Every structure is written in structure tokens, then in C-alpha cells.
Amino acid sequence: xxxxxxxxxxxxxPSTLSRRDLIKGVIVGGVAVSSASYLFRASTLVGQSxxxxxxxxxxxxxxxxxxxxxxMKQETLAWxxxxxxxxxxxxxxxxxxxxxxxxxxxDDVPHYACSVLTHTVRDRKVLTIEGLxxxxxxxxxxxxxxxxxxxxxxxxxxxxxxxxxxxxxxxNPNPTRTELAHGLSGNLCRCQDYDKILTAMMRGAENMRRxxxx
Amino acid sequence: MAVIRDVMPAFELFQPTSIADAQKLLQQQxxxxxxxxxxxxxxxxxxxxxxxxxxxxxxxxxxxxxxxxTAADGIExxxxxxxxxxxxxxxxxxxxxxxxxxAELVASPQIRNQGTIGGNVxxxxxxxxxxxxxxxxxxxxxxxxxxxxxxxxxEHAILYADRCVAVNPSDTAPALIALDAKxxxxxxxxxxxxxxxxxxxxxxxxxxxLHILKPGDLLTAIxxxxxxxxxxxxxEKVRDRNVWDFPLLNVASVMMVSSGRIERIRIAVNGAxxxxxxxxxxxxxxxxxxxxxxxxxxxxxxxxQGAVPLQxxxxxxxxxxxxxKRAIGGVQEATWTS
Numbered sequence: 001x002x003x004x005x006x007x008x009x010x011x012x013x014p015s016t017l018s019r020r021d022l023i024k025g026v027i028v029g030g031v032a033v034s035s036a037s038y039l040f041r042a043s044t045l046v047g048q049s050x051x052x053x054x055x056x057x058x059x060x061x062x063x064x065x066x067x068x069x070x071x072m073k074q075e076t077l078a079w080x081x082x083x084x085x086x087x088x089x090x091x092x093x094x095x096x097x098x099x100x101x102x103x104x105x106x107d108d109v110p111h112y113a114c115s116v117l118t119h120t121v122r123d124r125k126v127l128t129i130e131g132l133x134x135x136x137x138x139x140x141x142x143x144x145x146x147x148x149x150x151x152x153x154x155x156x157x158x159x160x161x162x163x164x165x166x167x168x169x170x171x172n173p174n175p176t177r178t179e180l181a182h183g184l185s186g187n188l189c190r191c192q193d194y195d196k197i198l199t200a201m202m203r204g205a206e207n208m209r210r211x212x213x214x
Numbered sequence: 215m216a217v218i219r220d221v222m223p224a225f226e227l228f229q230p231t232s233i234a235d236a237q238k239l240l241q242q243q244x245x246x247x248x249x250x251x252x253x254x255x256x257x258x259x260x261x262x263x264x265x266x267x268x269x270x271x272x273x274x275x276x277x278x279x280x281x282x283x284t285a286a287d288g289i290e291x292x293x294x295x296x297x298x299x300x301x302x303x304x305x306x307x308x309x310x311x312x313x314x315x316x317a318e319l320v321a322s323p324q325i326r327n328q329g330t331i332g333g334n335v336x337x338x339x340x341x342x343x344x345x346x347x348x349x350x351x352x353x354x355x356x357x358x359x360x361x362x363x364x365x366x367x368x369e370h371a372i373l374y375a376d377r378c379v380a381v382n383p384s385d386t387a388p389a390l391i392a393l394d395a396k397x398x399x400x401x402x403x404x405x406x407x408x409x410x411x412x413x414x415x416x417x418x419x420x421x422x423x424l425h426i427l428k429p430g431d432l433l434t435a436i437x438x439x440x441x442x443x444x445x446x447x448x449x450e451k452v453r454d455r456n457v458w459d460f461p462l463l464n465v466a467s468v469m470m471v472s473s474g475r476i477e478r479i480r481i482a483v484n485g486a487x488x489x490x491x492x493x494x495x496x497x498x499x500x501x502x503x504x505x506x507x508x509x510x511x512x513x514x515x516x517x518x519q520g521a522v523p524l525q526x527x528x529x530x531x532x533x534x535x536x537x538x539k540r541a542i543g544g545v546q547e548a549t550w551t552s
Contacts, residue, residue, distance in 0.1 A: 073227035073270075074260075095219045095261065097254060098458060103324060109298075112324050115257050117250075119227055120274050164323070185457040186322030 060121055062087065063131025071118045078102040078113035081128060089129035089159045093188075100187030103160035104128050110167040110186070129159035132166065141207030142166050148207075151200025153191035161187045165201045169208055177202060222260045225267055229275045233400060233434060236271055240430045241402060243269045249432070250274075251294060251333035254325050259338075264347040279332075279434060282306065288440040290398075293332025293433045297386075298323075300331055309443035312466055316389035319451045321458050332433045335387050335397075335413065336425055339380035339488070340460050341370065351378045351421050360524070367524040369462060372531055373487040376417040379524060380488055382424050385451060387414065387490040388466040388482035393442050398435040399427065407437075411482070414489035424488060442468040442480070448541045452533060461485040463530060465537040469505065476500050476509070481541060483517065486534055493517050493538065500542055510543025 055070035062085060069084050078095075081087040081104070093101035095114045102113040105127040132140040139147070142165050152158045161184060168175070168183035175183065180201055181194075189197060225248075230236040240247050248267035250256050251274075259265040273279055279294035282303045289305055297317040300306055306314050320326055320334060339345075339352065341360055349355035360367040361379045370379040387410070395410040413425050413433075427433060446469040453459035467481040479497050484490040496513045503509040514535035521531045 072221065072224065074222040074225050076221075076257075079221055092219065095217065096258060097325060100322070100324065109327050110324050111328055115253055115328065117227070117253070117272065119229065120272060168323075183323060186324040 056119075058118065058122055060118065060126060061124070062126045063128060064125075073117075073119060075118050076114050077104065077106075077111075077116040077118045077121060077126065080118040081113060081126075087128050087130050091156055091159055093156070093160075098188075099157070099160075100164065101157045101160040103163045103187060105163055105167050108167060108170060110164045112186075127163070129162060132162070140166065141211050142169065142201065142204030145202075145204025145207050146200045149196065149200035149203050151193075151197050151203075152189075153193045153196075157187060157189045161189070161197055161201070162204075165204060169205050173205065173209055173212070175205060180205065218261060218263065222257075223263060223266055225260075226269045227272060228269065229272045231275045231277070233276060233278055233432065236273060236276060236432060237400060237402070237430070239269075239271050240432070243271070245429050247271055247429070251336075252296065252329040254321070254329040255333060255337040258345070262345075262347065264345070273432075285437060288438045288443070290435050290437045291331055292435055294330045295332075297326040297329050297331060297334060300386075301326065309440070310393055310438055312393060312447035312449055312468060313386060313389045313438070315447070315449040316385045316451075316464070316466060319449075319464075320385050325458075331386060331436060335384050335390065335436075336427065336433060337384060339424060340383045341378075341380035342366070344380060351417070352380060354422060363525065365524075366526065368526040369460075369485075370524055370527055371487050372518075372521040372523055372527060372534070373491065374416050374418070374489075375487070375522070376421070378417040378421050378488065381485050382414060382487070382489050383460040384484060384490065385461055385464055388464055388484040389449060390436060390438070391482040391490055391492050392466040392468045392480045393438050394480060396437045396439070397433060398437065400432045400434050401428070402430055405434075410436075411490070411492045416488040442470075445470050448545075450537055450540060450545075452537070463533050463537055465534075465541045467541040469542070471505055474504050475502055476505050476542075477502075479542075481538065483534060483538065486521075486530065495519075496538060496542075505542055505544065507539070507543040510539035510541075513542045514539035 055072050057068060058071045059066050059068050067085055069080060071080055078090055078092050081090045090104055090113055091101040092114060093099035097112045097115040103110050104113045106121055107124050132143060142162050164184050164187050172179060177198055181198055228239050230239055246268040248270045250270050250272045273294055279292040281292050281295055283290045297320055300317045301314045343359035344350055344352045348359050351358055358378055359365055360370050367379060371381050391410045396407050397410060397413045399406045415426055448467045451461045451464040453461055461484060463483065463485040465483050469476060470478040479500060481496055482490050482492045496516050499516055500509050500513050517538040518531050518535050523531060
């Protein structure tokens with residue numbers, strides 16, 4: 001984490017800034033906030049790199065962009081996305097391949113980003129929730145389905161569910177509710193909102209079919 | 215134990231692109247090296263700081279370890295072929311569906327997309343005392359925490375326990391044993407091919423490993439002969455929840471029936487012992503008999519002979535009896551008895 005070196009000038013955040021924007025700003029700008037756990041983590045990592053397995057500059061393809069980023073050998077893709085590239089839409093729940101909230105697509109196939117080493121995705125295409133909408137801001141049909149049906153309660157698990165759905169619907173555009181549930185069985189919702197989530201994802205499937213006909 | 219969500223401790227990462235290079239690396243690094251396939255078992259060990267290898271050798275860049283090929287007799291699967299590829303492969307679906315069925319019941323879609331067939335058969339035990347880093351027999355100590363009056367051992371062994379009572383958690387392993395698969399192993403001395411059932415070992419042979427691979431050895435491929443192509447298959451897995459979970463028990467069988475009699479059969483059970491068990495006694499007893507409930511009943515009783523329950527896993531004995539009964543007598547005919 002060479003970007004956290006405290007050299008940048010600290011700008012007081014504007015009062016209208018949301019918590020999410022603030023955290024993103026901290027990551028992208030490299031401004032250290034004493035209460036942010038990121039800084040504590042970064043300092044322990046600096047100690048590790050001193051022992052010889054430091055970071056290496058990689059170029060990875062994320063959401064269609066080539067991003068250059070310093071990556072440790074033992075770093076997971078979820079960590080790189082969230083803490084190095086500021087793509088905090090990918091959530092870290094269990095960090096043990098058990099909850100699905102970190103699901104991203106690697107070459108169109110859903111993977112748990114917490115259980116992929118960033119060094120193994122160098123020649124592959126990574127798609128996160130941030131890369132789903134078109135450049136003009138039009139939402140992906142599955143994202144629209146979520147809004148149409150108000151599919152989630154707290155929505156922490158939502159990015160993972162949406163990514164798993166998008167991948168499943170690409171190969172199974174016309175699933176039954178049971179088939180879709182089976183396809184999304186690698187994602188957990190702590191609010192137990194599965195029924196509404198499925199309804200939203202079925203609506204997303206319908207939106208996708210309509211979009212492909214148009 | 216609290217779940218640590220920090221970055222894993224540092225290790226040196228090697229990403230060889232050929233089997234030869236991987237072997238060279240493993241020989242150089244010796245016991246310090248950790249072989250990484252899909253990582254679905256490895257990352258738990260590394261993240262929990264239970265295993266702290268200095269060097270990780272990632273096999274995901276080795277193309278010759280991937281994919282399903284047709285061989286002279288049957289098929290050959292590279293050890294790094296993902297479970298999803300195996301589930302979707304047309305030849306496997308047509309001729310060896312038993313394997314596809316077992317792979318489909320592994321964990322979750324995302325895990326099947328990344329987990330490999332080599333990793334699934336080589337994964338370590340799930341006993342939580344062992345996974346949590348307790349210094350038990352399997353970890354090189356001299357106590358078993360699960361086999362004590364208060365030990366939590368609902369998931370543990372009922373057969374062939376020897377100090378350690380952990381079980382093998384693989385779903386594809388019994389299917390491969392039933393299909394008479396051969397495992398291709400690359401050692402420092404050259405290539406070695408073993409029968410699927412001989413790949414797995416119990417604590418009586420080595421208490422710290424579930425398979426015969428020694429440091430530096432690599433499982434490179436698994437071959438399925440055409441012997442059982444299109445036979446009558448049965449795979450059943452019992453687990454606490456329908457996703458993610460490892461088997462409490464599973465059963466895989468292949469059967470050839472002619473004029474109402476079992477002509478040839480192979481059957482294997484996993485989750486009952488430290489290695490998947492091929493039930494030769496059952497195979498011999500049911501040959502020549504009709505595949506009905508009565509034969510199944512007899513087979514089930516034979517299968518659990520010698521079983522010794524622990525404090526909390528006595529249910530596994532009737533469960534195994536009934537799974538074997540259903541595999542042979544058919545699912546419709548069998549009724550639940552205890």
C-alpha cells in the first residue's frame with residue numbers, strides 16, 4: 001500500500017459527503033484517517049513486505065479498464081478490489097468462501113473474490129458490480145429488476161447476488177424459479193430475504209430477455 | 215475462534231507453467247512448499263494461520279493439467295479440471311454420469327467453478343479440532359479431541375478409526391472408486407498409476423495424510439476406463455443443508471444387471487472412515503442376486519458390520535445401512551428402518 005504515505009494534504013471532507021464517499025476518498029486519495037482500520041492493516045503489511053515478499057506492479061483488467069496496481073503475493077482479489085482500487089461494491093462477508101457477498105465474474109464465471117489470488121487473474125477479465133451499468137448510467141436489467149421489486153433489505157449481500165445472477169442468466173436466460181434458486185445457492189442473505197430476492201432476480205431475467213429481444 | 219479477516223501472512227508465490235517446472239520447484243523447496251490447486255481447501259488453512267508455508271506453488275497456470283481428453287480406453291481428466299467443467303462435459307454426462315452427479319453435489323456453484331477434481335479428492339479432513347489448529351494426532355500430536363466423552367463428533371468416523379476419528383470429506387472420491395478410476399501421480403522417480411481406492415489411506419498407514427502423495431509428488435490426472443460406461447448408476451449424499459455442506463455420508467454404486475440379476479457391481483461409501491471405503495464384501499454378497507429390497511437389506515447389514523459409534527454419531531450406522539440398501543435395492547422400494 002504505497003499510496004498511504006501521509007504525504008498528501010488532508011482536505012476536510014465536505015459536510016454533504018456520505019460515509020461511503022468518504023471511505024472511497026480515503027482509499028483513492030491515500031489520506032489516512034486515524035480511526036480507519038485500513039491504516040492499521042497497512043502498517044502491519046509494510047512489516048511483512050520488509051521480510052522479502054513485497055508487492056509487485058500488476059496490470060489487471062477490471063470492468064474493461066486496464067488497472068495498474070501494486071499487489072502482494074498473498075493478496076486476494078477482494079482485497080485488491082476494495083482496498084487498492086477503491087471498488088468497494090464487492091463486499092467482504094466471511095472471507096472464507098462461505099457467504100458469496102464477494103462474488104465477481106472472472107471471464108464471465110462467478111468466483112468468490114475472497115478466495116482468488118490477484119496474481120492468478122493477470123490475463124483474465126474481472127467484472128464487478130461497478131462495471132454492470134452502461135457508460136451512460138443505464139442500469140443492467142438485473143439491477144433494474146432489483147429496483148422494480150425492491151428486492152433486498154439491508155442489501156449487503158446484493159452485489160454478490162446480482163453478479164451470480166448475471167452470470168447464471170447469461171447461460172440460462174429463461175430459468176424457472178427453482179432453477180434460479182439453485183443457480184444462486186452459493187450466496188447467503190443474513191436478512192433471510194430469499195423470497196423477495198428471487199422475485200427481483202426473476203424480474204431481472206425477464207428484463208434481460210426483453211432487452212435482448214429489443 | 216475468531217475469524218481473521220486480515221490479509222494472509224506473507225509467502226513466496228511461484229506460478230509454474232509446466233508439470234516439470236512445478237516438480238523442480240517442489241523438490242527445491244521440500245517441506246516448506248504448499249501446493250495450491252483451486253485453493254478452496256488451502257485458503258482456510260492459510261487464512262486461519264494454522265498452516266504457514268513459506269512457499270506456495272500455484273498450479274493454475276499449467277495448461278497440461280487442465281481439461282478432459284478422450285483416451286485409448288475411456289477418458290482422462292487433468293487434475294486441475296474444475297468440477298463445473300466435469301459436470302458439463304458431454305462425454306462424462308453421457309457415459310460416466312455418476313461422476314457428474316457427485317460433483318454437482320459439491321459445495322456451491324462458485325466453489326465448483328474454482329475447485330478442481332484433483333483438489334476434491336486430495337482435500338484434507340474437516341474435523342474442527344484439527345482445522346482449528348489443535349495439536350491432535352493428525353496434526354502431529356498425541357491426543358484426539360473428538361474421541362473424548364465430551365468431544366463433538368457427530369460428523370466423525372464409525373469404521374476403521376485408529377486414534378484419529380476424522381473422515382474423508384470428498385464427494386467425487388467414492389464415485390471415482392465405483393467407476394474403477396486410475397490416479398496418475400508424478401513423483402521424483404517418474405510416473406505412477408494407482409487404483410482410485412489405493413490413493414486414499416487411513417490413520418493406520420499415515421495419520422497425518424488422507425492420501426498417498428508425499429511432499430514433492432503431484433496428482434496430474436485421473437483416468438476413467440470405459441468398463442462401466444453407461445452402467446446403472448446411483449449416487450446419494452446426505453448432509454445437514456443442501457448447499458456448501460460436506461457429506462455426513464455418501465454412497466456411489468455402478469451396477470450391471472442382466473435378466474433380473476446383479477451381474478457386476480462396485481460400491482463405495484465416504485464419510486464413514488478416514489478413507490472412502492470400497493465395500494467388497496457387499497459386492498461379493500449381492501452378485502447373482504436380484505437388485506431388490508431384500509438384497510438391499512442384506513447388503514446394508516453387511517456394510518455396517520464392525521461399525522463402532524462415538525458419542526454423537528451412532529445415527530451414521532442406520533444411515534449407512536439404508537444408503538447401501540437404497541443403492542442396491544432402488545430408491546422407490548426402500549423404506550426407512552432403524
